[in-house]
Amino acid sequence: MKQNPKTVRMWMIICLLFNSGLATLENDRDFKMCGIWSHGNASRNLEYDLRTGCDIIEISANENTLSIRGSITAKCTRSSSIHLDSNPLQNQSNFCVFWDPLLDLLIVEVNGKNHILCERKGLQGSCCTDLSQDYQKKASLYGIVKGSVRGDIIWNDVMEIYTFKGGSINCKEKFCDEASQKSRGANMIEEVVMKSNTIGRVDLPCAQGTVIEMEEGFKGLNLTLPAPRSNMIPSVYLPSCLKSTTKTKSKVVCTYYKEQKLFQGGPSNSTLLGGIVGLSVENQTIQNLSEPVKIRFHHLPLPANCFGSCVSWDTRKDNEVNWRFDGCNTIEINERETECRCDHLTYFAILVQVEQRATVRHLKALTFITAVGCAVSLVSCVVLFYWLSKHRKVKKNQSSLVHRGLVVAIFLLCLFFILTGTIANVGNDTVCKITGTLLHYSLLSTLCWMAVEVFHTFLLVRKVFSTTPPWVFYLGGFGLPALPVGILLSIGDIYGKRDIVPSENITGPYHMCWMSDSDSSQLAHYIINVGLLAAVVSSGTVMLFLVVKEIRNRPDWKKTHVAFLSIWGLTCLFGTTWGLGFLSFGPLSEAALFLFCIINSLQGFFLMLRYYALERIKKKDDSSSDGSSSGSSKQHMLHTHENS
Missing domain, CATH: 1.20.1070.10 (Rhodopsin 7-helix transmembrane proteins)
Incomplete structure (x- = not known):
């Protein structure tokens, strides 16, 4: 059946407006705005003026300048100009603006080259996020073409100014909520902690952790993890064989999880005992250690007909989570302490699992x-x-x-x-x-x-x-x-x-x-x-x-x-x-x-x-x-x- 060209054009406009609305209403934590910078053939600059607060961010462009201005950062206060490489035969440049409020990180990418305007400042509590469209201004010749947010086109026309208004939220709580809804939420947490450039203690509503930097000559380390309950603090021994001989420095993230909902799945007729400890090394998969890592859990005495077993969280198969017993030995120190000695160290969590010998229903x-x-x-x-x-x-x-x-x-x-x-x-x-x-x-x-x-x-x-x-x-x-x-x-x-x-x-x-x-x-x-x-x-x-x-x-x-x-x-x-x-x-x-x-x-x-x-x-x-x-x-x- 032949369709009316006017009708087709009308539906295209409706779909464009609908997608534009989705880009505005999405409640994502991170922000990504991209476009094509239409400029002249003369020298070009990237100018920025960033202040703390939570108001607006303005992204504008003209014949020779791409500007990023506003108040959206938690700690970063920077103002400068960066000279960009120019090509006299090129009058367009692709660019993207990335904003991660949890890390207080702002990056501008121009023609594939990253320019870090705000470096990572650790994990932020109160931050400016949920940036939505506010004010736009059209340009006559030079400016931003095909501006988009998270891949959705806002305007195809040449625009001089885009502004986005933010709102202040508790960024740590929102991140924990997002992680709890993912099958690999624990991995998300450890990756973010690793990216934060933090050395020492890291606190989140859903986890507490410590970041250790292993340098040359690392001979092993005993440490006590931060935990919300003072009488149940787990301790960890990191052996010297964790340190890679090919790297000068390596980071280890030791995390204590109090939220068991991050670790869904597991054997039937069983339960997790207390908290969970996660260990990971930066950009490495550690297996078959010559000396095991040791995680000592402190817990209440187990019932007479129950016993504890050390298991690890296995995510080797996509969309499948299992607790496995191999690779870990269980050492019962006393009725209130159990030590897990494991020969592998990845993004898996180590925990004590309680299995029943005999129970009564109802x-x-x-x-x-x-x-x-x-x-x-x-x-x-x-x-x-x-x-x-x-x-x-x-x-x-x-x-x-x-x-x-x-x-x-x-x-x-x-x-x-x-x-x-x-x-x-x-x-x-x-x-x-x-x-x-x-x-x-x-x-x-x-x-x-x-x-x-x-x-x-x-x-x-x-x-x-x-x-x-x-x-x-x-x-x-x-x-x-x-x-x-x-x-x-x-x-x-x-x-x-x-x-x-x-x-x-x-x-x-x-x-x-x-x-x-x-x-x-x-x-x-x-x-x-x-x-x-x-x-x-x-x-x-x-x-x-x-x-x-x-x-x-x-x-x-x-x-x-x-x-x-x-x-x-x-x-x-x-x-x-x-x-x-x-x-x-x-x-x-x-x-x-x-x-x-x-x-x-x-x-x-x-x-x-x-x-x-x-x-x-x-x-x-x-x-x-x-x-x-x-x-x-x-x-x-x-x-x-x-x-x-």
Whole structure:
């Protein structure tokens, strides 16, 4: 289709204006203005008059002079004239004006030759940047043709004057923001520090560094890097082999990064420990050093089930960032110091990486749920014990005795579990060891009383009504758990502070007083705790099956609420709900873990609720009862009266 020439011309003008607007509105830190200087054949000069401040910069040209004037510098104050080489056959010259506000650097390039008007003065804090078009003046014959900003043409006509107005900003903060958005932001920082001509300390909001100049005869150097935290300052040893034999002087930039967002990517299920140290040598790639560089990190003690590894930031592949372990050896000085000895030195960062050995998902939520459930069970156990004691005064029976023992054991277990976290954080090692011992004893006592409940119900189901002395039940529920606990105490190094690491934050573990993480403690846990739990759960499951089989044809069993309360109550009494702990693996592991914490932490509450509900049912029944929780259960399930 044939297009109208006027329409095409109009769209070209619109696009030109649009590009011109982009050149004005871009918010780049650096400034670059280029053009063609149309001049005469006589001698030519570059004149400049620069002052500190943040106002305007004027770029103008006439028959024999290119002028740069204005107030945009931070420290540079210079005024002079430079004679330019002239060619009588040439009446045009290409030129560009470069302005780097962070370095306070201004360069004018004329026909490929650079003229530094303002030299680097280090990294500037407050600087003049974001130069935008202000005032322009056309010329009749000589001036600037095709003036452009960052490659975008401003005017094709001959212009005598271009002015650009700036704004004052915090240049260091803006540079750090730019670096954080780049995949190689750390390299940008080290390159700028290298270009700044600074020797000594360099401070940026995102990094602190030191620039060292290695001269001939360099024999190695120990230095401490500047860091924002006085008690976590890393130290570096630079070996003598870093100095190149072909160069008289070489610069080394040692940088401490507190912003981990500059180093995105890395192994899964891991985290960076504290700050990061970057080392680089000017215009060199250092590998396979005969003597390693040494970076010593100071950090908080690692959790018991975590260890530190030295890694380096690998950017050898474009658009790919990896932490690699090769090339660095990890030396653990003590629990608060780790030294990395590495045989390479480029623009890579050296850091300590923490890798987990074992963590718990959703630990914070699980801890909160368990604490709330234990608090509710504590109150429920007090109420239930009062009810059981009150009914004991009316009619004494063995069922009430067994129930009271289980209630006391659950009360102690919930109490010490609530206290264990607080004591682990504020108490000393001795107090924590005692608390861990009592918590373990309470757990074993609870499991033993559940076993006593199983044994006692077996006697009722099988109609064995021989009187058993009360001390037998007390010995099984309170005496038997003391035996393994006493043996473990005599062995030593079993109880103490234990760190449980959440997968969401492996550097913030949860402390509790329990069995320690030693090999002997692990062996005791599997033999005693897991073994006893397996015995109780299996025997309780068998007993529950026998009871249901025995009473499934009873008339009152057909009542839905009675059947539910009976099964639920016996499940709690026999400890079968603790079997959920064996299901904490596979795709349903998280659901099983949450159910385990909710149900078992509320066990005291469920027992109280069961007792209260069965008491209400018993009052509505016409059959006789012995007035205890177990008697009520027999009335509905066993139909067997119990002898006092």
